[in-house]
Amino acid sequence: xxxxxxxxxxxxxxxxxxxxxxxxxxxxxxxxxxxxxxxxxxxxxxxxxxxxxxxxxxxxxxxxxxxxxxxxxxx
Numbered sequence: 001x002x003x004x005x006x007x008x009x010x011x012x013x014x015x016x017x018x019x020x021x022x023x024x025x026x027x028x029x030x031x032x033x034x035x036x037x038x039x040x041x042x043x044x045x046x047x048x049x050x051x052x053x054x055x056x057x058x059x060x061x062x063x064x065x066x067x068x069x070x071x072x073x074x075x
Contacts, residue, residue, distance in 0.1 A: 003030060006068040016060055028052060029065045045069070 007026060011018050018026075032048045049062045 006071050010064045025061050
């Protein structure tokens, strides 16, 4: 629930238009962070995005997941 709420807030604040594919990529990257950081906390979100074949067009998604991750887990 929080994930969806924070994504919506980020998109609104940054005037991003997200389609279903963008949202699925964000979920995929967020899940990858959850999985990978359990075994290696030194991997960056950018590196994980590259491993998932994200490209320069996906930079907003990487930034969004970074911000959302911090909001959820900074508390």
